[in-house]
Amino acid sequence: MKNPLDTAALEAAVESVHRAGVPGLFAEVREGDLVWRGAAGVADLTTGRPVTAGMRHRVGSITKTFTAAAVLRQVEAGRIGLDAPVGRYLPALVPGARGDAITVRMLLNHTSGLAEYLPYAYPSLKAYPAIADTGPESMDDHRFTRFDPVELIAMGVSAPAFGSPGGTPGVYSNTNYLLLAQLLEHVTGASAERCITESVIERAGLRDTGFPSGPHVDGPHSRLYEAWFGMIDPPRDYSVFDMSWVGPSASLISTVSDLNDFYGLLSAGEIVGPSSLAEMRRTVPVVSQELRTIEYGLGLHPMEGPGQDAFWGHGGTVWGGGALAMTRADGGRRLAVAVNTQRWNRLDSSGVPRPHPIDEALAALYRVALYG
Template structure:
């Protein structure tokens, strides 16, 4: 059986671990020259602006480059709130693993057990897919973002500008996925699919009787005092302080630049709805990797990985990324209209980085990570 853990105990451990560490030293400049160069290179490559924060044994260091508003020239802030997109997946996976630790579900349960009749059609069969396979993207379920009509409606310029405030529930996008064949038989390969986490969010709601965002707030945001982090629902604006978000809304980096700051994030739901800041993301991933949010058994499950893109390996909403210098960092990235974010930490939580580009068509995020953990 799974380990049972009370919320009170988890909260106490999470808070103590999250708040541990050196005092903030925003301009400490402890050997982050390569990182500063990399974020400035991203701006030179076309990203409007970058905000980055690091926490390591020397303190907390933050830097910005470029602008947060192309019209006014206002710079980005180290305290910016921004859309973190698929980083939401780590929060969702953490909640599901907490529910497993409490004995309220098993990751080996099938999707059909929790969401009867939802994953069905064109070869999809929820009775053959486990919750674990949702979380590590080995389900084979088609990614609704890949649907041509979805792309035309929500990602191309004309469609996005018309539909950015649409009100849709997750079932609408899950149903889109079911009109396509699965990528492969469950458990036989790996392919990233946002549909997996739309389903995972619904499983949380079925298991708890509460909105998945309510569970994230109760179990993670409040215990860790993540004051810049939210599950915004249908709120279309970003909380202050924040920068504008920009996109080309095209498959190329040329053409007009659109301000895409306002949109209905509920359309992304459990696959990418959340808003946060660099400091909050560092606190979250540090607490997670140090064991402050999950018992050892569940953290081990989360860090049990399968082959994914390139040399990276994917766990349960958590990516293991080996770097050129031999260091491994754990975290996730996230991309949504006008916002690209990465948040990573070493396995011991002692060295963490989070940063955001407020443009989604250029910039080398890998170069920033390599610079911070492998640069001189």
């Protein structure tokens, strides 16, 4: 029988991403009981220290799947109503008619209409998504800032709405998931991080996954090189950073192996029940932060491939780093990959990101990893 994991092709694909311009990346692919792990490049451009497939990594908005799963577990326990108004639980944070109109489901699938708080917390990003008019200065200004999540939420709630509650397409907004974190704290009496850890991370048996206790990543990890569309040249290391600016929306640290474990267990109905998993896979159109319209569920989004195999997972970025985890609907084929640079595309004269060889190299890696 032919090994469905083409290890030579996978190793070549990872190396191609490195040669295209990513300082270092690492990945794990599984097919049933077969596992391939690979890495290419360096974790530190100064010392030449290599990346390894077992490194811990900031996985950004992949955190949202964990947070959504924790919320669905509270729904299963009867403490949260999936279609209940958020104002029932958090009237001070989303007051009045908006609190009555926005449901928990709308927070989970980004159809609340609530604005993204990030451009208000980071003044140099005020012009986002007009990227050419932004600047990276706020990243340095707020490297060690300890943000109050309630203040961040207030920025998003008070900003002009992106649309009416429940309207589609929705607009991806971290404000939604900071509200979900407050919801978890309200109904459990524990911090959202503790709730997610106990009900999801520990339930899945993930040993190398957790929320940061400070600005550093514990354990072996890579530096993270942010380019901000060529405005930081050479790219700057932001691996030491206070992640309170995203909290339980995007601050999780994990490994590619733990991510594959998690999404496999989620697909098998072992993190949330089958009916909750079905809710997570009910999608609506949502405009992503890259201004593309994607299909988005409850902390999950799909990727369709040849033969219409559906893969479910999430991507994530932080300053200087990115990750993607995708698992076939039946849990059989899984991919998790991490890169140690971000926003490598320079802008053309009209402010639109130019194509970069990294883009096609990553797409090729995804194709061989997910579809062989």
